[in-house]
Amino acid sequence: MYAVLTQFTVAPGMWAQMAKATDALYATLKTYKGFKQALFFADNDTGRYNSLVVWDLKANGDAAYKVIAPKTQEALGALLKAPMVRQAYETYEPKAQIG
Numbered sequence: 001m002y003a004v005l006t007q008f009t010v011a012p013g014m015w016a017q018m019a020k021a022t023d024a025l026y027a028t029l030k031t032y033k034g035f036k037q038a039l040f041f042a043d044n045d046t047g048r049y050n051s052l053v054v055w056d057l058k059a060n061g062d063a064a065y066k067v068i069a070p071k072t073q074e075a076l077g078a079l080l081k082a083p084m085v086r087q088a089y090e091t092y093e094p095k096a097q098i099g
Helices: 015-029 058-079
Strands: 002-009 035-043 048-055 085-090
Touching (some): 002 058, 015 035, 015 048
Antiparallel strands (some): 002 048, 002 085
16 A cells, blocks of 8 residues: 655644645545545644545555645645645555564
């Protein structure tokens, strides 16, 4: 599997606006081929928001990002205080649990 971490920087205290944008983003993400799951997390005091999206294959994650990134940029518009930062990772799921 393949995980994409995208970081967004907005002004502190924008939880309500970012939650609305996140809901719209999630509704879009889950329609794309290969989507597995998404997790959104933030530090509302600093204005740092993140999405972690898991895809079945790198190609599916990359294809979705090409379409979703411009739409996200447009939706967040003036809220963004810095460019979005995308980091992509191959994932590993442990085969056995300790203990």
